[in-house]
Each structure stands twice: as C-alpha cells, then as structure tokens.
Amino acid sequence: MSDKKRGLGRGLSALIGETAKQAVVPETPEASSPKTSVDGMRYLGVDQLRPGQFQPRKNFEGDELAALAASVEKSGILQPLLVRAVAGEEDAFEIIAGERRWRAAQKAKLHQVPVIVQNINDVTALEIGIIENVQRADLNPIEEAEGYQRLIDEFAYTQAELAQTIGKSRSHIANLLRLVHAPEAVRKALVAGTISMGHARALLGVSNAAALVKKIIAEGLSVRAVEALATSDKGEAQASGKAPPAETAKDADTRALEKTITDTLGLSVSIEDKGDNKGGSVRVAYKSLDQLDALVIKLIG
DSSP, rough: OOOHHHHHHHOOOOOOSSSSHHOOOOOOGGOTTTTTEEOOOOOEEGGGGEEEETTTOOOOOHHHHHHHHHHHHHOSSSOOOEEEHHHHHHTOOOEEEEEEHHHHHHHHOSEEEEEEEEOOOOOHHHHHHHHHHHTTTTTTTHHHHHHHHHHHHHHHHHHHHHHHHHHOOHHHHHHGGGGOOHHHHHHHHHHHHHHHHHHHHHHOOOTTTHHHHHHHHHHHHOOHHHHHHHHHHHHHHHHHHOOOOOOOOOOOOHHHHHHHHHHHHHHHHEEEEOSSTOEEEEEOOSSSSHHHHEEEHHHHH
C-alpha cells in the first residue's frame, strides 16, 4: 500500500493517466453515441451519472457553479470526468472526479458529457476526490479536514502517510485534523470564510466560542487578539471550576524525567503516574499556537 500512496503524491494526472489531457471534445458531443471513444474517453448521458459517495466537497457555491455552467455552455467540457461503474446498477456510473463539471453541464442543459471509466476501489476514490479538490483549492478547511479524517478512520491512514499522499506537510495535516471537533459556530464561520484558520485554531477548547466568533466578525479581531481572549476564557473556566485533587508527591526519578523532557521540548511537562503499573498521563503546556505548532513538528517530524 505504501508504494501506491507514494505514486498518489504526483497529482491527479498520475492517478487517471494522461488520457484526460489528450482528449479533445467534439463541437457537437450530442451527435456521438454514448459508447463512442475518443482518445480513450466515451460519452455518457448526464442521467447515467451519480454523485460520488467519497466526494469530500459538500458545498457547491451558486456563483461559481453559474460561472462554470456559462463556460460549459460556450465551450463544452474540456476535461473528461473520471467515473466508475455502479455495482448492481446497469449503465450507471459514479463520479470520482468532476462533479462540479457534471452539475454545470446540467445547468447548461447538455445531454451528454465526456468521461473516462476506470475500475477504482473505495480508498483510491476518496484519495482522488481529496487530491483533485485540494490541488484546485476547491475545499474549505472543514471539508478538507473531514476528508483526511475519513481516510484515517475508514482506511487506517497515519498522518505521515496522509502528508505523503496529499503532498502537504505533516503540520498542515495535524492542524487541519484538529478542526474536525471544532464547535459548530467555528465550523460554520470557517466554511463561510468569515474567520481564518488561525482564528479557528485559537477558539478550540474555548467555552464561549460562538460569542467570540460574533466578536471576531463584528470587530475584525486579529488572531493574536483572539488568542488572548481565548486564554482569558480558559483561565476563568478553570478558576470557576472545582479545585483539583491534591497531587501525590512525585519521586525523584519522575521529577528528573519531567525536567529532561521540559528542557528538550522547551515547554513545561508534567507526568502523572497512577502507580502499580496502571499507566498515567503526560501533559505538555503551551502558551501560544506558535509553541503548539513547534511541538507538533517535533513530535511528527
């Protein structure tokens, strides 16, 4: 599997072959039979195609789609869609790449579209969907994060393998995955583009995230200003909560290990051992998102 993943990093053309680049769309595709092949492609009716079940993109902007439909109406579809046959359904095909083109073709009232049919498994279908959209900057951060999370949950990817496959840094992958569990108000604002990734990351774990989102939009707050507000919110939440239980005295070896890790990371580290070989936890404290980013890079390379 690792060899296959390395190949995916070369981009979408490496996945679907050079045929799509060579294909030339006739001026009147409706005059061709759906079975006609041109440079490895064929024409299918728009009603034979189905949206991809592994399409990471959930939002299809009205203005963008309208502009694409106008272009399709004038010049046709210049790049074939990549599709695969739908199991158990005759003459039906699932779109792997090109759903926006298919939607635009319907708006432009085209009856047929050029496609390339390939036998593609589920994991590759999701990979292609993410790569195509990421390369074209078509995904918002939440869609991108959920696509990565799906590869991890359903196909046992590691963050390192994702970085290699998608062609992004490991810190980029790690930062996006943190958004999967962001508060709903933060997710909606990110999708709408009213806050930035930096704002969203600062709001993770904040109790009044929805109120801060409104404040960011109304006052045009910088990321640093939001970080300060978020830190204050977390401090107030801790102050109003119950007092933590008294800590058990740590032995000299544990304190020495804490100091060694603290010196290595440059961040405060606390080790809590439950004793009797029952495990424990390691806590790393950071004061800013820059420190967190540096920690992520150290941990995942």
